[in-house]
């Protein structure tokens with residue numbers, strides 16, 4: 001073997017290791033995605049109080065897991081690194097049964113593993129939403145919720161079409177309205 005083969009060999013080995021670690025072929029997506037998270041765990045992405053309370057199955061499909069990984073790789077991990085403070089996932093993946101039980105939107109991106117509701121230590125929803133918008137990260141939708149509606153930020157990411165970077169506010173009075181960083 002000559003030295004010129006070495007980079008190829010190392011790359012092939014890396015792909016093989018990725019294949020073995022992920023338990024299947026690497027996801028082919030519009031963005032580079034892996035299942036190695038810097039700051040988040042699968043447990044917190046899949047935890048559901050409602051599922052536990054009501055005895056509902058909240059097992060993600062393989063496609064939802066690929067989407068969750070893309071959400072973490074492209075938005076949650078980089079955002080956490082930028083903020084330099086813990087981010088809590090209050091709701092990540094929701095199976096259709098769980099989503100129905102909590103009266104989630106019938107088109108909720110939580111069911112595809114494309115969305116998470118998050119809160120950051122020391123930041124209210126307004127500040128966290130501002131940070132997400134200013135981060136320049138490629139989110140699909142970011143929605144800040146009034147404290148009366150949870151005080152969290154819903155953030156989503158998709159690999160199936162262009163991410164919209166749509167920013168909304170969910171006021172106490174209900175509904176959603178466009179929101180611009182002051």
Ligand SMILES: [Zn+2]
Pocket residue numbers: 091110115116117154155
């Ligand atoms: Zn949400």
